Amino acid sequence: MNIAIASIASNRRMALARSTAVSLSLHHPELPFFVLQADAPHAAVDPAREPFRLLSYAGLGAAVPQWLHFHYGEQELTYALTPFLLRHLLETGFDAVLFLKQETMVLGRLDPLLEMLARHSVVLTPHLLEPPRGRQARLRELNVLRAGIFNGGVVGFRRTAESLALLDWWARRCACLCRLDVENGLHFEQRWLDFFPSLAPGLGIVRDPGINVGHWNLPERRIEIRNGQILACGLPCRIFRFSGYDPARPGTVSRYRPDWQVADTGPAAEVFRRYQALLEQCGWRECAGLPYGWDLFDNGEPIPLPARRLHSALGEAAAQFGDPFAAGAPGSYYSWLRKNHPRLFRELR
Amino acid sequence: MAEPIAFVTAAAPNYLAQVRVLCVSLGRFHPESPFYAFLAGDEAAERAVRDLGVRVLPLRDLRLRGLAGMLLRYGPKEFCAAVKPALMLALLRMGHSCAVFIDPDMLALDSLADCLAEASAHALTVTPHLDPDCTDGREAAFERSLLLAGMFNGGFLAATNRTEATGFLEWWQERLRTACYEDVGRGIHFDQRWLDLAPGYVADLHILRDPGINAAYWRLPWVRRGSSSGRYLVRGLPLRLFHFSGYNPARPGEITRFRPGWLVESLPQAAELFRHYRQRLLEEGWNEHSCRPWPWGELWRLACGFRSVRRELRLLLPRLRRRWEARTGGPGLSAAPLAASGGDQQGLPLEGLRPEENGDQRQQRSQRDQDDPGQPEPRHDLRIRMQDMRVSHRTPPSAI
Known part of the structure; x- marks a missing residue:
């Protein structure tokens, strides 16, 4: 296969x-x-x-x-x-x-x-x-x-x-x-x-308790380390998920569980340490500073979330505006928003 | 050893006609399987089904933990939903190898033998609302209502006497003790949403895909009447068990209260089914039985009144306190004795579910979450506790 x-x-x-x-x-x-x-x-x-x-x-x-x-x-x-x-x-x-x-x-x-x-x-x-x-x-x-x-x-x-x-x-x-x-x-x-x-x-x-271990099931999965191998419920742990883990705050399990410290996870803390080392090796610091390419209209203005939702809700009617990122043209989505929904932009400031 | 397969239903006394119709219709196809009913301990109602051979389950046989709290917290609809696992466990304790729960507002139209054989071979059997043939663009609205109401319909369930099934039923009963009401935004829809966890909790879960079992208004567009036999069919398969979910015999023109404006007469193929069901309900005394009161009505109404007073006071006291402080310049009235005690428990979200909520939501939630297991039970079951009075304040529009 x-x-x-x-x-x-x-x-x-x-x-x-x-x-x-x-x-x-x-x-x-x-x-x-x-x-x-x-x-x-x-x-x-x-x-x-x-x-x-x-x-x-x-x-x-x-x-x-x-x-x-x-x-x-x-x-x-x-x-x-x-x-x-x-x-x-x-x-x-x-x-x-x-x-x-x-x-x-x-x-x-x-x-x-x-x-x-x-x-x-x-x-x-x-x-x-x-x-x-x-x-x-x-x-x-x-x-x-x-x-x-x-x-x-x-x-x-x-x-x-x-x-x-x-x-x-x-x-x-x-x-x-x-x-x-x-x-x-x-x-x-x-x-x-x-x-x-x-x-x-x-x-x-x-x-298989060793597949997809994450903060949502960590207490039930009984992580232990035997001869360097990570086990979940006594079986090999094969996939560990770090949902919400922030390498800038390596002491916290997940941003969705701000009250839970890695140090309180028992043997699983070692898995978090290995992951942190791997992220350092993979250059998370350099990546974290990169911009998201589709955050802005092409004139540099941030795209308000309601403007995204509205464009989606307009469906086929949005086709008249052409490229929604392009702010310059007279019939653009941006100029339409500016005229009809100016509050969207004021609220961003 | 008792009979291997048994049916059970739970109904408030005002649903007695529905119970009788269901019992008679099941008896036509399954005379060998006993039919149990839980009628909330109402003796008059229990006497009124004896002629059909219904085996009435008394309240004490359910071995409910925290019964007083449930009677204070729940009205008839919630209470009858909240005892489903206890009823199935009671049947399994009696020696039945397979307990089949069926909502009272159903009508058997054909033999269930095949699906009962399937159910007997698995720990737990559920019926899904959605099936692969009805997912298209137009159905997104129905799917969104299911995201709030639950994937599986709680109207038909089967469990066999295996550790996996009984363990699941015991867990479910414990959840329903305190969380069997409608608060869909929080993930609670009576007994039903808890069933969504079954695919994870029960390895031997059977998903019964026969469209003719537990068919309700969501399958009506596919219901036809066979031209020669006169039997009802769903997508060409026999309609075996129809669920009149949300149907009110007092408003016979409407299919279900969950889709207002959808009229029986708009479905020529199925209209006869609804007329027949209503006729049967009238024959079984719907006019008389539908007026029967909820036996725990006084207690429940008292608790509802208490809850609404408490809610009003909770809103009022902070305002009074602010007014008092503005006039006297010092602390005065306190809402503390009526406000929730205990820690403010935060959510534990997964994958992007952030615990962002305003103070009021958090306060409401922390109050409700105090019913979490782990609290000591009172020694006497009839002692009334403050937390037994708590129930969700919000009642968003129902889905199913």
């Missing part, structure tokens, strides 16, 4: 993709690793020098809705592109694609996951495999119910009629409903995965 591994990152988070690539190549040098650049090209991200195969946003072509990079901000776009990238790779000849979201470190061979992928058309990892215990158990479950039952960080698709149809559906939803609005049931691309058990008889649910 011809398998590809894939990830997505904007320029300033490219060090995260590099660290995934470096850790993956230690265990699977044979697997090609593709990273989609959810950003404008930048000199600091040179395809010839990256430890992965860089795919440009433009390289996805017409499969991505026009101006999606205008409709979404940086984080939304990075997540919304997931089904588009997976479909692109399956269409370019790979039999299966395993998506690893940014902030992932591969700690061992992924054979159990790849074997599942050979048997199932879709493979997902639930956030929780058992009810959490302790004082905040119900709260943690409610957070999972609002963020999505499955984690969007490890997702596998094998090319079948079923999985291609699912990817089409997921891409349609991500094209307009990939944002954070948990009160209304939206959590980027991730909550749509909740439908997969209903929609995909060929779904395989990963129950």
Whole structure:
């Protein structure tokens, strides 16, 4: 089976993709690793020098809705592109694609996951495999119910009629409903995965506790280190996720858990130390300073988020404005906004 | 050893006609399987189903933890939803190898034998709202309502006597003890949203995809009547168990209260089904039974009144205090005894879910979250606690 591994990152988070690539190549040098650049090209991200195969946003072509990079901000776009990238790779000849979201470190061979992928058309990892215990158990479950039952960080698709149809559906939803609005049931691309058990008889649910360990299930996964090997529930830990980890604040587990210190995670603290060292090696400091290429109109003004939403909501009517980034022309979206919604710009100041 | 498969339903006494219709319709196809009903301990209602051979489950058989709190916290709808796992556990304890819960507002139209055989072979069986054939662009609105209401319908569930299933039911019952109401923004939709966690918690989860089982208004566009047999079909397969979710016999023209304005007569193929169901309800005494009161109504109304007074005071006291301080220049009235005690628990978001909320939301949430497990239970179940009075204040529009 011809398998590809894939990830997505904007320029300033490219060090995260590099660290995934470096850790993956230690265990699977044979697997090609593709990273989609959810950003404008930048000199600091040179395809010839990256430890992965860089795919440009433009390289996805017409499969991505026009101006999606205008409709979404940086984080939304990075997540919304997931089904588009997976479909692109399956269409370019790979039999299966395993998506690893940014902030992932591969700690061992992924054979159990790849074997599942050979048997199932879709493979997902639930956030929780058992009810959490302790004082905040119900709260943690409610957070999972609002963020999505499955984690969007490890997702596998094998090319079948079923999985291609699912990817089409997921891409349609991500094209307009990939944002954070948990009160209304939206959590980027991730909550749509909740439908997969209903929609995909060929779904395989990963129950290996060593795959996709993250802050949401860390207390249940009982991390230990034996002879240098990292174990989860006594089994080899193969994929560790550092969702929300900020290398500038290496003492904190995740920006989503500001009260939880790495030092309080027991043996898992060693995994965080290794990840920090890997990020240093991959140049996170240089990357962190890079600008996001689609933050501004071409006259240098920041694009207000409501302006992105409005353009998306206008649908086909937005076509009259042409390129929404181009501010100069008289009939531009920018000049229309200036005239009809001047408050959008005042509120930014 | 009792009979292997048993059905069970839970209903407030005003749903007695629905229970009778369901019981009779199931009995036509499954005379061998006993039918249990929980009628909230209402003796008159229990007497009124004896002629059908219904086995009534008394409240004490449910072995509910924190019963007094549940009766104070929940009205009839919430309470009947909150005891589902306890009912299924009670049946499994009695020796049934497979307990099948069915909402009372359902009608059996054909044999369930195939799906019962499937359910018997798995730990837990659920029915999804959505199926692969109905995802297209137009359905995004329905999908968004499911994101708030839950992936699986709580109207039909089956569990077998395996550790994995009973462990799940015990966990679910513990959650429903305090969190079986509607607060969809927080991830709670009665009993139903908790079921979304089942694919992670239950390895041997069976997703029953037969479109004819637990079909409700969301599958009506595919319901047809066979020209020769007169049987109802969903996408060519027999319609076995129809769920009249949101149907009100007092407003017979409307399909469901969840989609106002959708009229029975707009679906010529299915209109006869609704007419037949209403006729059956009337034959089984809907006019009389629908007036039966909730046996714990006084207690519940008292708790509701108490909650609303407390809510008003909580809003009023800070204003009074500010006014007092403005006039006297010093601290005066305190809202502390009525405000929530205990720590302000922050959320633990995943993947970008940030704990950004304003003070009021955080205060409301911390008050509600105090019902978390780990608090000591009172020794006497009938002691009334302040926290038993707590329930969500928000009632956003219902989805399913």
